[in-house]
Amino acid sequence: MGQQTSLYQKHLDAGAKLVDFAGWDMPINYGSQIEEHQQVRTNAGVFDVSHMTVLDISGPDTNAFLRYLLSNDVAKLDEVGRALYSAMLNENGGVVDDLILYRMENGFRIVSNCGTREKDLNWMAEQSKAFNVTIEEKPQLAILAIHGPASPEKVCQVLDQDRIAPVQALVNFRGVLLGDWFIARTGYTGEKGVEIILPNEEAPALWDKLLAAGVKPVGLGARDTLRLEAGMNLYGHDMDEDTSPLAANMEKTISWEPQDRNFLGRQALLEHKKNQDAGNLPKLVGLVLEERGVLRKGQRVVSNAGEGVITSGSFSPTLKHSIALARIPFNSQSCEVDLRGKLTPVRIVKPNFVRFGKKVFE
Amino acid sequence: MSNFPDNLKYASTHEWILINEDGTATVGISDHAQEALGDIVFVELPESGTSVNAKDEVAVVESVKAASDIYSPVSGDIISVNKDLTDAPETVNSVPYDGGWFYKIRLTNDLELDELMDAEAYADHVEEE
Numbered sequence: 001m002g003q004q005t006s007l008y009q010k011h012l013d014a015g016a017k018l019v020d021f022a023g024w025d026m027p028i029n030y031g032s033q034i035e036e037h038q039q040v041r042t043n044a045g046v047f048d049v050s051h052m053t054v055l056d057i058s059g060p061d062t063n064a065f066l067r068y069l070l071s072n073d074v075a076k077l078d079e080v081g082r083a084l085y086s087a088m089l090n091e092n093g094g095v096v097d098d099l100i101l102y103r104m105e106n107g108f109r110i111v112s113n114c115g116t117r118e119k120d121l122n123w124m125a126e127q128s129k130a131f132n133v134t135i136e137e138k139p140q141l142a143i144l145a146i147h148g149p150a151s152p153e154k155v156c157q158v159l160d161q162d163r164i165a166p167v168q169a170l171v172n173f174r175g176v177l178l179g180d181w182f183i184a185r186t187g188y189t190g191e192k193g194v195e196i197i198l199p200n201e202e203a204p205a206l207w208d209k210l211l212a213a214g215v216k217p218v219g220l221g222a223r224d225t226l227r228l229e230a231g232m233n234l235y236g237h238d239m240d241e242d243t244s245p246l247a248a249n250m251e252k253t254i255s256w257e258p259q260d261r262n263f264l265g266r267q268a269l270l271e272h273k274k275n276q277d278a279g280n281l282p283k284l285v286g287l288v289l290e291e292r293g294v295l296r297k298g299q300r301v302v303s304n305a306g307e308g309v310i311t312s313g314s315f316s317p318t319l320k321h322s323i324a325l326a327r328i329p330f331n332s333q334s335c336e337v338d339l340r341g342k343l344t345p346v347r348i349v350k351p352n353f354v355r356f357g358k359k360v361f362e
Numbered sequence: 363m364s365n366f367p368d369n370l371k372y373a374s375t376h377e378w379i380l381i382n383e384d385g386t387a388t389v390g391i392s393d394h395a396q397e398a399l400g401d402i403v404f405v406e407l408p409e410s411g412t413s414v415n416a417k418d419e420v421a422v423v424e425s426v427k428a429a430s431d432i433y434s435p436v437s438g439d440i441i442s443v444n445k446d447l448t449d450a451p452e453t454v455n456s457v458p459y460d461g462g463w464f465y466k467i468r469l470t471n472d473l474e475l476d477e478l479m480d481a482e483a484y485a486d487h488v489e490e491e
Binding site: 029032033034221225292293294296314315317340 | 401404452
């Protein structure tokens with residue numbers, strides 16, 4: 001048996017099919033992944049993502065440390081509550097992890113992947129040696145992610161009276177600490193969403209209230225198809241330590257300015273950029289298969305400029321056909337995918353398929 | 363919990379077969395198989411009129427999770443296929459032993475039926491997997 005979140009019994013009660021996820025027993029679905037996916041696109045669903053890692057960083061050198069550790073620049077977070085998505089790179093410019101961080105009153109809160117927890121903690125401990133900072137893991141906290149067009153309204157229906165106004169006032173990529181609950185408008189589905197980080201012992205009661213308000217439980221299976229439709233990367237699939245963020249559609253997570261900010265991986269990235277300008281760095285694109293069949297991770301892609309590979313692929317419940325993310329040669333104009341031995345033409349699109357319930361690519 | 367009707371025979375690869383009154387047989391996949399696959403999004407069926415051998419790959423099921431080959435439990439000639447699955451593959455999830463059938467076949471070797479499992483043996487097989 002693996003580790004269990006504080007909502008384990010709630011998952012069983014809701015009929016979850018549990019699977020091992022990096023050592024945790026997590027719900028993959030509660031019956032139908034497609035119905036759960038549609039619930040998030042059209043109404044509101046709740047995910048238990050308490051297996052993710054929460055770290056609080058504090059101390060006098062916090063800003064300097066994070067400006068060295070991360071490819072994005074925490075100096076952009078000019079107010080408490082603002083959120084930032086960033087990569088954490090190694091010296092070769094490979095992605096150690098991707099994470100979200102929030103500026104708090106006394107430092108920053110990081111939420112990073114579950115499968116990379118130990119590696120991240122070791123990496124941060126090593127890189128922080130020269131800085132006066134404290135990195136504190138918060139296993140006592142649960143995370144509920146409530147997503148879908150109706151999610152902000154449903155969340156406000158179940159919050160304590162004094163928390164409603166501050167949460168209603170939140171805009172995208174902002175959070176607020178209310179007592180020991182941190183509530184933020186961030187997410188991983190391409191829909192409006194609210195993420196609530198709260199003490200483990202209070203999570204089951206919040207779960208019950210959300211379900212009573214008509215929010216449906218959604219498993220990690222639907223989380224994967226939702227993020228794929230939104231063109232969002234999954235660590236270990238679409239990028240890893242051997243992948244440049246420039247080859248993973250993560251340019252926006254790199255803050256090149258100011259030029260004197262010498263963050264980890266910067267020198268290597270400058271080389272990657274030269275390769276990219278010469279057309280020698282692969283790129284992460286979206287693929288669309290409008291005929292029958294399903295694109296899957298690991299399938300070979302053959303383009304006019306050489307071969308590539310699908311990094312994430314699935315059936316899109318919203319679009320009713322298959323979509324994928326693939327890493328292919330920079331100068332690819334057209335490509336085919338090896339679908340169980342048959343080369344099948346697919347369209348190359350920007351890696352963003354669905355936002356707010358609607359198709360977004362041409 | 364999965365349901366395995368007593369009037370069917372089952373293959374170790376999770377297909378079921380029903381012997382019809384006219385001597386032909388109907389083939390589909392078990393409740394256990396549909397549950398393990400998750401939401402089914404495409405079913406690729408064989409052509410009507412095809413001759414197949416037992417254990418030949420005859421169909422492909424694509425679910426949100428994976429692609430899976432379907433093997434014919436018996437040898438024979440395929441006499442019809444369930445075209446409704448083209449537009450409604452989810453029928454295999456909801457009624458795997460009824461509207462979710464795959465194809466009908468005229469058997470060429472009845473002895474092959476003896477090599478298939480009854481419901482009880484199949485339930486044990488699923489348990490052991």
